[in-house]
Amino acid sequence: MTTSAHAYSISRSSTASRVAAVAGVLVLIVLVSAPLWAGRADMRLLSEIFLYLSLACLWNLLAGYAGLVSVGQQAFVGFGGYMLFALAIFAGLSPLAAIPLAGLLGAVIAVPVALLIFRLRGAYFAIGTWVIAEVFRLSFAQVSALGGGSGTSLPVAIVRDMASSRSMREATTYWLALAMAVIVLAVIYLLLRSRNGLALTAIRDSELASESFGIDIWRNKFVVYVLTAGLTAMTGALIFLQKLRISPDAAFSVNDWTAFVIFIVVIGGIGTLEGPIIGVIVFFLLRETLSDLGTVYLLILGVVAIAVMLKAPKGLWGTLKERTGLELFPLARRVVKKKS
Amino acid sequence: MTAVLELKGVSKAYGAVTVADDLSYRLGDGEALGVIGPNGAGKTSMFNLITGTIRADSGQILLNGQDITRQSAARRCRSGIARSFQVPQPFAGMSVFENTLVAAIHGTAGPLAKANAHCLEILELTGLIDRANDPAGKLNLLGRKRLELARALCAKPRILLLDEIAGGLTEKECHELVATINTIRKTGLSLIWIEHIVHALLSVVDRLIVIDFGRKIADGDPKKTMASQAVQEIYMGVDADA
Numbered sequence: 001m002t003t004s005a006h007a008y009s010i011s012r013s014s015t016a017s018r019v020a021a022v023a024g025v026l027v028l029i030v031l032v033s034a035p036l037w038a039g040r041a042d043m044r045l046l047s048e049i050f051l052y053l054s055l056a057c058l059w060n061l062l063a064g065y066a067g068l069v070s071v072g073q074q075a076f077v078g079f080g081g082y083m084l085f086a087l088a089i090f091a092g093l094s095p096l097a098a099i100p101l102a103g104l105l106g107a108v109i110a111v112p113v114a115l116l117i118f119r120l121r122g123a124y125f126a127i128g129t130w131v132i133a134e135v136f137r138l139s140f141a142q143v144s145a146l147g148g149g150s151g152t153s154l155p156v157a158i159v160r161d162m163a164s165s166r167s168m169r170e171a172t173t174y175w176l177a178l179a180m181a182v183i184v185l186a187v188i189y190l191l192l193r194s195r196n197g198l199a200l201t202a203i204r205d206s207e208l209a210s211e212s213f214g215i216d217i218w219r220n221k222f223v224v225y226v227l228t229a230g231l232t233a234m235t236g237a238l239i240f241l242q243k244l245r246i247s248p249d250a251a252f253s254v255n256d257w258t259a260f261v262i263f264i265v266v267i268g269g270i271g272t273l274e275g276p277i278i279g280v281i282v283f284f285l286l287r288e289t290l291s292d293l294g295t296v297y298l299l300i301l302g303v304v305a306i307a308v309m310l311k312a313p314k315g316l317w318g319t320l321k322e323r324t325g326l327e328l329f330p331l332a333r334r335v336v337k338k339k340s
Numbered sequence: 341m342t343a344v345l346e347l348k349g350v351s352k353a354y355g356a357v358t359v360a361d362d363l364s365y366r367l368g369d370g371e372a373l374g375v376i377g378p379n380g381a382g383k384t385s386m387f388n389l390i391t392g393t394i395r396a397d398s399g400q401i402l403l404n405g406q407d408i409t410r411q412s413a414a415r416r417c418r419s420g421i422a423r424s425f426q427v428p429q430p431f432a433g434m435s436v437f438e439n440t441l442v443a444a445i446h447g448t449a450g451p452l453a454k455a456n457a458h459c460l461e462i463l464e465l466t467g468l469i470d471r472a473n474d475p476a477g478k479l480n481l482l483g484r485k486r487l488e489l490a491r492a493l494c495a496k497p498r499i500l501l502l503d504e505i506a507g508g509l510t511e512k513e514c515h516e517l518v519a520t521i522n523t524i525r526k527t528g529l530s531l532i533w534i535e536h537i538v539h540a541l542l543s544v545v546d547r548l549i550v551i552d553f554g555r556k557i558a559d560g561d562p563k564k565t566m567a568s569q570a571v572q573e574i575y576m577g578v579d580a581d582a
Contacts, residue, residue: 205430211414212414322475
């Protein structure tokens, strides 16, 4: 065989990705300093955006890469939220310690759930995940120590324990939300860049070819499902730390924690790392400008979703990427001819 | 010749449809085996059984004397069986290079360090190096067929299974492909090639088997097998008289 392979090398970054990295760091610095310049309402909104970004990135990993189209991720959002409350109320843990623990418990509970629902395929899998979420909702509604069906509030003493002043508490929850989004993006980025990421991307494109080329599909999907569940539960804990109150209907809402999240990912571009970021911006722009319209706002969301699915089925970023090859996160491996 | 692959009475049926009926044969080390048969005879199903994407109802499949009948497709690939798909199955959203890298990293039991260099070599050999960064989904038919071959080779197989890799190509493209396959053969791997384009097949293979209704109905020297009564009946109708 030829030896001229030495005339090529593999590059993993591009001008676009380097510019994006610098821009990303600048945006992050601005966001970290938000408690200095932003008002209380703005910080709440930004926190909510970060937590939705986290949920969207995780659902995108699950559905867009591993092909696990779950409509039951609210199971883990609610579970994480309830674990935060349970650990704080019963074990007296500070919220800062309870949040990662809630994530860990979310991952643990995901193991038997996965063993059960991985027996289902396609639409059956989707429905199965929803059923699981309903089982979670009904189960937590039975726990009278956590307020049963009407829910409970986080005790004031525990909230005070986080930070003494109200502004410091708000800054802390804001930073936690920002950190959550950054951690999720970093974890997914590093995962997709690794050899496991190569396997996941291959599974996204063709399961038949993947298994024929040495990829253990079940194991890859299982790892993604458990990882996603853990991080979703952590995000859920943060969501309800911000709300300070939890009830089964709010915690396991399919609308809030799955339907909107799917909207974000589909609009932005499923199966791309950048898609959820674009999607979350679009979603919050629409919500902040239209939510006064009441139910008409939901109709408009539906119309936007249908229009994007018909005109740009790969989402806004997916369409842009297909036309330009643009990539902000340097995942691709490019073959570059060495100058001789 | 020692057998690298052996099928012992392999059968598979979907209800009343039998795709493999007591199929037995051996593939020698370094041997190139051609497979012909009418559409729907069970040729691709035979590949699916060998690679493990479907499981046999009965019978045994041995790789280097080891029973792999119950092994997963992924494991069989790492043990040295790689295939090209009749209907190309590229990882459409990944680049051509990344497609081959998947096979080189996940499809081999060997060290990772050499994966990049190996992929580049194979891409040169298969004439895809200039398209290495293109999304695989944008390749034309010839490109996709070449990618099927390149990806299978990047898994460093002991046994290469080619499923109608020449189908749909022009005469010239077909000649290039045959030349490439003959080059690959020099590295000592064994191959099984399902093909309808008989002259391409005959310019490569050492032996030919004929499959009809999941059964092996002929096995032997390519030219003699082509001239045999069984083949004449399948391809030309019952009467073999000219």
